[in-house]
Amino acid sequence: MNIMIVGGGGREHVIAKYVSQNPRVKKLYALPGNGGISQLAECVNISAEDISGIVEFAKSHAVDFAIVAPDDPLALGAVDRLEAEGIKCFGPEQKAAVIESSKIFAKELMTKYSIPTAKYKVFDKLDAALSHAALSDFPIVIKADGLAKGKGVTVAENFGQAKDAIIACLKGKAFGQSGERILIEECLRGPEVTVLAFTDGKTIVPMVSSMDHKRAYDGGKGPNTGGMGVVAPNFYYTDEIADECMRKIFLPTVEAMKAEGRVFRGCLYFGLMLTRDGAKVIEYNCRFGDPEAEAVLPLLEGDLLEIMLAVREERLSEVSVKFKNAASCCVVIASAGYPGHYITGYPIDFGNVAGIPGVEVFHAGTKYDGGQYFTNGGRVLAVNAVAEDFTSAREKAYEAVNEIHFEGARYRTDIGAS
Numbered sequence: 001m002n003i004m005i006v007g008g009g010g011r012e013h014v015i016a017k018y019v020s021q022n023p024r025v026k027k028l029y030a031l032p033g034n035g036g037i038s039q040l041a042e043c044v045n046i047s048a049e050d051i052s053g054i055v056e057f058a059k060s061h062a063v064d065f066a067i068v069a070p071d072d073p074l075a076l077g078a079v080d081r082l083e084a085e086g087i088k089c090f091g092p093e094q095k096a097a098v099i100e101s102s103k104i105f106a107k108e109l110m111t112k113y114s115i116p117t118a119k120y121k122v123f124d125k126l127d128a129a130l131s132h133a134a135l136s137d138f139p140i141v142i143k144a145d146g147l148a149k150g151k152g153v154t155v156a157e158n159f160g161q162a163k164d165a166i167i168a169c170l171k172g173k174a175f176g177q178s179g180e181r182i183l184i185e186e187c188l189r190g191p192e193v194t195v196l197a198f199t200d201g202k203t204i205v206p207m208v209s210s211m212d213h214k215r216a217y218d219g220g221k222g223p224n225t226g227g228m229g230v231v232a233p234n235f236y237y238t239d240e241i242a243d244e245c246m247r248k249i250f251l252p253t254v255e256a257m258k259a260e261g262r263v264f265r266g267c268l269y270f271g272l273m274l275t276r277d278g279a280k281v282i283e284y285n286c287r288f289g290d291p292e293a294e295a296v297l298p299l300l301e302g303d304l305l306e307i308m309l310a311v312r313e314e315r316l317s318e319v320s321v322k323f324k325n326a327a328s329c330c331v332v333i334a335s336a337g338y339p340g341h342y343i344t345g346y347p348i349d350f351g352n353v354a355g356i357p358g359v360e361v362f363h364a365g366t367k368y369d370g371g372q373y374f375t376n377g378g379r380v381l382a383v384n385a386v387a388e389d390f391t392s393a394r395e396k397a398y399e400a401v402n403e404i405h406f407e408g409a410r411y412r413t414d415i416g417a418s
């Protein structure tokens with residue numbers, strides 16, 4: 001089979017690695033891919049947002065199966081366009097991807113189908129939003145409706161912060177169309193858990209739970225990022241909570257999407273908060289998380305490509321999806337300045353990382369040129385270690401991180417410490 005992966009980050013690298021292990025794969029393409037992926041696949045310089053370019057490439061290169069991994073092409077309808085050309089895909093159609101691309105859609109869905117989530121109100125007028133905020137008990141959460149590269153959420157501790165966030169969205173157009181409507185939500189408290197799940201619209205199979213670390217600096221300080229590290233499984237997520245989530249959140253979400261004529265096929269991402277009143281949904285994503293995928297997929301025992309094909313063909317109940325009884329710790333090494341401005345193009349020295357058992361280095365933002373890797377993004381590498389227990393996984397991940405050097409390299413030292 002000829003396989004195409006759309007995207008070029010750490011998530012696409014881990015997918016490329018496990019998909020390429022399937023003996024049925026004849027040719028693997030990545031659009032655009034990155035330095036690490038170039039060792040496994042032919043990288044093609046077509047952006048993940050260039051939907052026409054992606055479709056034309058797939059048609060002219062006899063692609064049999066496309067894995068559309070990032071949110072933007074899914075929201076732009078890449079799967080619909082590829083499927084219309086007879087190219088099977090892993091990933092939801094546009095009308096199902098809306099579960100991530102419109103937070104207001106997601107909220108209305110949860111309200112209609114009694115799926116637990118934070119209380120909220122929707123605003124498109126500045127005055128009304130500011131008056132609501134002025135009367136709120138703080139903290140409150142302000143969210144842009146649409147995709148905002150992980151930056152559209154502000155947890156406001158006081159009216160001043162709320163006002164700035166509301167004005168940035170509704171007046172300053174900080175997120176363009178994505179922020180033309182906003183949500184103001186009740187602020188929930190409790191540990192956060194991510195659960196990725198394969199679903200074909202009929203069956204849902206959750207993967208090992210995980211915990212992202214979204215803030216840039218140690219101790220959960222600094223600005224939000226795409227994710228600075230992950231541990232899996234998440235120690236707060238007990239079997240009992242997993243059962244509750246399956247009954248009250250996972251199955252009802254799949255059923256709700258079906259009932260709305262928006263069958264979801266792909267990886268559904270549940271961002272949950274374990275509150276005193278039970279688990280509640282913070283957000284849905286219509287794809288694997290990044291870096292969650294880099295921590296979770298190394299624990300998968302089944303064949304990733306076969307599972308993805310089964311999802312597309314609505315026979316997920318027939319395949320085995322098992323996970324190792326082990327732990328992952330994934331530490332992201334970023335460029336100095338990320339998530340703000342950063343400089344790229346520095347050579348990367350991997351030291352003796354290849355000699356540490358259980359460690360895999362996934363490339364998030366790198367370029368391969370003349371036998372050398374260079375930094376090429378904000379998040380540069382996702383270093384994951386798998387071990388029998390969490391403490392060893394964490395030790396190994398940091399042992400590996402200490403081997404790797406490039407100018408301005410920065411990482412959190414407390415992944416999984418709390």
Ligand code: AMP
Pocket residue numbers: 118141150153155185186187188189192214271282283
């Ligand atoms: P999101 O992009 O929706 O995942 O939001 C980013 C982060 O903001 C989440 O991971 C939470 O830490 C926080 N957050 C979002 N919504 C809420 C909420 N209703 N209550 C508390 N924290 C929230």
Ligand code: GLY
Pocket residue numbers: 212226227285288289290291292
């Ligand atoms: N790591 C969070 C996300 O992928 O949305």
